[in-house]
Amino acid sequence: MRDFLPAEKTRRERVLAVIRDRYRAHGFDEIETPVMEDYERLHAGIGGDNEKLAYNVLRRGLDADAVREAAADPAALADLGLRYDLTVPLARFYASHRSELPTVFRSVQAAPVWRAERPQKGRYRQFVQCDIDIIGDASTRAEAELIVATLDAVDALGLQDATVRINDRRALDAMLDTFGFPAAERPGVLITIDKLDKVGPAGVVAELRERGVHGRAVDTFEAFMNRPQTLEYLPYGEGQIRKALPDGVPDEVIADLVAIGEAVAATQPASEPDGAPLVFDPFLVRGMGYYTGTIFELAHPSVAYSLGGGGRYDGMIGRFLGTDMPAVGFSIGFERLVDLLETSEADAAASVVLIHDADVPLGGLLALKADLVAEGMRVRLERRTKNVKALLERAESDGFSSFATVNAGTKRADLEVKPLG
Amino acid sequence: MRDFLPAEKTRRERVLAVIRDRYRAHGFDEIETPVMEDYERLHAGIGGDNEKLAYNVLRRGLDADAVREAAADPAALADLGLRYDLTVPLARFYASHRSELPTVFRSVQAAPVWRAERPQKGRYRQFVQCDIDIIGDASTRAEAELIVATLDAVDALGLQDATVRINDRRALDAMLDTFGFPAAERPGVLITIDKLDKVGPAGVVAELRERGVHGRAVDTFEAFMNRPQTLEYLPYGEGQIRKALPDGVPDEVIADLVAIGEAVAATQPASEPDGAPLVFDPFLVRGMGYYTGTIFELAHPSVAYSLGGGGRYDGMIGRFLGTDMPAVGFSIGFERLVDLLETSEADAAASVVLIHDADVPLGGLLALKADLVAEGMRVRLERRTKNVKALLERAESDGFSSFATVNAGTKRADLEVKPLG
Numbered sequence: 001m002r003d004f005l006p007a008e009k010t011r012r013e014r015v016l017a018v019i020r021d022r023y024r025a026h027g028f029d030e031i032e033t034p035v036m037e038d039y040e041r042l043h044a045g046i047g048g049d050n051e052k053l054a055y056n057v058l059r060r061g062l063d064a065d066a067v068r069e070a071a072a073d074p075a076a077l078a079d080l081g082l083r084y085d086l087t088v089p090l091a092r093f094y095a096s097h098r099s100e101l102p103t104v105f106r107s108v109q110a111a112p113v114w115r116a117e118r119p120q121k122g123r124y125r126q127f128v129q130c131d132i133d134i135i136g137d138a139s140t141r142a143e144a145e146l147i148v149a150t151l152d153a154v155d156a157l158g159l160q161d162a163t164v165r166i167n168d169r170r171a172l173d174a175m176l177d178t179f180g181f182p183a184a185e186r187p188g189v190l191i192t193i194d195k196l197d198k199v200g201p202a203g204v205v206a207e208l209r210e211r212g213v214h215g216r217a218v219d220t221f222e223a224f225m226n227r228p229q230t231l232e233y234l235p236y237g238e239g240q241i242r243k244a245l246p247d248g249v250p251d252e253v254i255a256d257l258v259a260i261g262e263a264v265a266a267t268q269p270a271s272e273p274d275g276a277p278l279v280f281d282p283f284l285v286r287g288m289g290y291y292t293g294t295i296f297e298l299a300h301p302s303v304a305y306s307l308g309g310g311g312r313y314d315g316m317i318g319r320f321l322g323t324d325m326p327a328v329g330f331s332i333g334f335e336r337l338v339d340l341l342e343t344s345e346a347d348a349a350a351s352v353v354l355i356h357d358a359d360v361p362l363g364g365l366l367a368l369k370a371d372l373v374a375e376g377m378r379v380r381l382e383r384r385t386k387n388v389k390a391l392l393e394r395a396e397s398d399g400f401s402s403f404a405t406v407n408a409g410t411k412r413a414d415l416e417v418k419p420l421g
Numbered sequence: 422m423r424d425f426l427p428a429e430k431t432r433r434e435r436v437l438a439v440i441r442d443r444y445r446a447h448g449f450d451e452i453e454t455p456v457m458e459d460y461e462r463l464h465a466g467i468g469g470d471n472e473k474l475a476y477n478v479l480r481r482g483l484d485a486d487a488v489r490e491a492a493a494d495p496a497a498l499a500d501l502g503l504r505y506d507l508t509v510p511l512a513r514f515y516a517s518h519r520s521e522l523p524t525v526f527r528s529v530q531a532a533p534v535w536r537a538e539r540p541q542k543g544r545y546r547q548f549v550q551c552d553i554d555i556i557g558d559a560s561t562r563a564e565a566e567l568i569v570a571t572l573d574a575v576d577a578l579g580l581q582d583a584t585v586r587i588n589d590r591r592a593l594d595a596m597l598d599t600f601g602f603p604a605a606e607r608p609g610v611l612i613t614i615d616k617l618d619k620v621g622p623a624g625v626v627a628e629l630r631e632r633g634v635h636g637r638a639v640d641t642f643e644a645f646m647n648r649p650q651t652l653e654y655l656p657y658g659e660g661q662i663r664k665a666l667p668d669g670v671p672d673e674v675i676a677d678l679v680a681i682g683e684a685v686a687a688t689q690p691a692s693e694p695d696g697a698p699l700v701f702d703p704f705l706v707r708g709m710g711y712y713t714g715t716i717f718e719l720a721h722p723s724v725a726y727s728l729g730g731g732g733r734y735d736g737m738i739g740r741f742l743g744t745d746m747p748a749v750g751f752s753i754g755f756e757r758l759v760d761l762l763e764t765s766e767a768d769a770a771a772s773v774v775l776i777h778d779a780d781v782p783l784g785g786l787l788a789l790k791a792d793l794v795a796e797g798m799r800v801r802l803e804r805r806t807k808n809v810k811a812l813l814e815r816a817e818s819d820g821f822s823s824f825a826t827v828n829a830g831t832k833r834a835d836l837e838v839k840p841l842g
Contacts, residue, residue: 001457003514005521006450025794027801029427030434034547035456036422058477058499060537067492072485093424100426102815116481126455141802144787152794259783266784267791362680363687366565370688373446380448381562394523
């Protein structure tokens with residue numbers, strides 16, 4: 001868990017402001033839920049592996065006897081827990097407030113989540129997630145809106161040329177069926193296929209053999225991977241999607257993928273020669289078990305890792321609501337984006353450090369400060385020290401753009417504001 | 422703990438944005454600390470009554486034996502806790518990062534805290550605090566900057582005519598000394614005096630008698646309260662402060678109060694006839710035990726309760742840092758401010774709901790939406806339902822200002838945007 005010093009905090013808030021502004025423009029409504037949810041709800045089996053990483057909150061008022069009795073049962077010791085994602089709270093929120101929300105509800109959440117992970121580089125125990133979700137729309141309009149809004153948001157952050165890799169769980173299922181993988185083996189097979197980016201086709205095939213997966217299915221899969229067109233991902237469109245897939249994938253799945261591509265392409269500037277910034281990737285898996293249809297990941301040429309991802313999870317809201325409800329979401333990797341954008345921007349607003357002697361009357365000093373603030377400036381007061389140079393360097397590294405010295409009786413009109421640095 | 426729906430979340434974010442903007446202009450730097458702090462630090466006796474209300478976080482990986490062993494010792498069951506205020510985390514933050522911060526550090530924090538209070542109207546278990554603090558400045562410049570910045574912030578929120586009631590713990594101490602209250606009785610006496618607003622002078626005297634407080638001291642106190650000038654609070658200035666106090670208050674305390682008043686007055690527009698919007702209140706107490714000097718509360722004529730408060734706490738940072746460090750802080754009652762400002766503002770930005778039939782091609786629809794977003798509008802897509810009137814009413818109540826209907830082939834130039842309502 002990290003402290004954020006002023007420069008970092010400012011950068012984080014700027015990135016958040018851009019993301020919020022863009023999603024809001026695209027019709028998403030921001031909501032907020034409490035950081036703690038009921039223990040039972042957090043541990044209802046929806047959160048996958050993340051559930052095990054939840055921080056649980058000790059019941060209040062437990063006496064020693066109650067603790068002893070509860071020893072073997074964490075649910076008796078803890079009644080609340082910190083959320084480990086924003087999806088479980090969203091499902092709970094939607095079930096609680098459905099009647100107060102539009103029929104098709106487009107939500108945006110930008111908020112911290114907590115996971116008790118082993119500390120390692122780039123992994124934090126408290127980190128911000130930024131999720132958009134559309135609940136109540138079973139059509140591809142939802143996927144297209146999510147993707148267009150997200151591309152606009154990362155574009156506004158200065159990351160042009162982002163692309164979205166897309167696939168569909170139904171296509172993956174059909175593919176595994178066509179290759180002849182037995183149902184019981186498929187979850188393991190998907191975990192191996194998910195490593196394609198890292199280990200390549202030969203590595204995937206080798207790992208499937210090691211796993212002792214059904215031999216003939218692996219042979220079929222290997223032959224398929226060796227076709228020249230299988231890993232030929234561009235340009236996006238019906239021709240490429242059909243070429244990249246084996247037989248047996250339902251036409252409606254292909255039609256959905258094509259419709260999403262056409263809709264996203266229609267929003268791109270005419271100057272973009274390649275159409276939609278989409279890449280169909282028949283081997284994109286996405287880890288979470290709750291996806292039921294399209295799945296996607298945000299990529300950018302400057303980094304090898306994904307900057308976000310999401311997919312359709314039509315079954316999950318229903319578990320809270322008690323009635324079926326289509327839903328699809330896209331989560332931006334906020335922490336990765338902030339790290340990627342970690343260039344020290346100069347402070348945009350005019351700002352000034354006023355260096356004053358200790359004997360400058362307080363009233364005059366604060367009146368001068370108030371005048372500058374009223375003019376739209378950011379103002380810091382610094383009592384003069386022997387080492388004025390150090391004061392000025394400090395102010396410059398803190399993002400201030402100018403300075404002025406103040407003596408007893410200095411008025412706004414007398415002030416000589418000089419640039420720093 | 423509350424969910425925030427879109428309208429409420431939007432209002433909260435707007436209030437936060439104004440507060441941040443104003444404090445930033447006045448030279449405060451925003452920081453952020455993790456929501457969890459070490460159990461030992463949270464329960465070090467600095468947080469007063471709030472400490473008892475902390476939510477504690479269960480250690481990970483405790484087995485049943487470990488739980489049984491820990492039964493009587495909460496510190497063995499919990500290693501972390503949620504912060505119950507922003508002052509303890511600030512002290513810890515400052516001690517960790519002092520070398521990276523300016524010599525006089527002006528911080529602003531706007532973040533949630535948690536207290537396991539009994540649910541009651543207007544009290545929440547998760548609520549946002551908004552604190553500014555100045556660390557490293559023992560002079561009255563610090564108090565004056567805090568007060569001026571806070572008055573500017575509430576003014577920018579539309580709450581003109583706010584005032585700050587001010588007192589000094591050193592004056593209170595001297596007063597209790599002059600009246601002859603024995604040292605052991607003073608904490609209880611202060612708790613009773615703190616009720617003056619609610620029960621009046623006679624009520625305070627009666628409660629002191631009931632408490633069995635030293636009789637002659639109560640008599641002296643009663644006589645003092647009955648002087649005509651004692652509860653005559655205006656106008657602020659040296660004359661009134663001296664008149665309102667008994668003998669025995671050190672001159673330097675009075676000089677500090679006068680200097681703060683003059684400095685704040687110097688920042689007020691010349692059109693303000695009353696000078697500083699300050700009220701000297703010799704009976705202002707403020708509950709927390711850690712205050713050592715000036716104490717203050719934010720008031721507004723529209724409400725009977727305080728909208729915030731603070732004071733000087735020169736001893737506390739030293740407990741974390743190991744060396745003395747002056748500090749003074751002002752905390753705005755963010756939740757109260759939001760409630761007070763709860764008028765439904767119209768959405769400032771241009772916004773439009775596009776009503777479309779299900780057969781409008783997705784590409785054309787999303788291209789139209791992208792065009793409007795690029796023009797700076799907020800856009801929501803709505804598939805036409807039988808009850809279009811309900812759709813439009815919903816959109817209006819969600820803050821949208823206009824609507825248009827879209828058919829197959831509608832382009833931006835064809836769009837007839839009509840106002841809602």
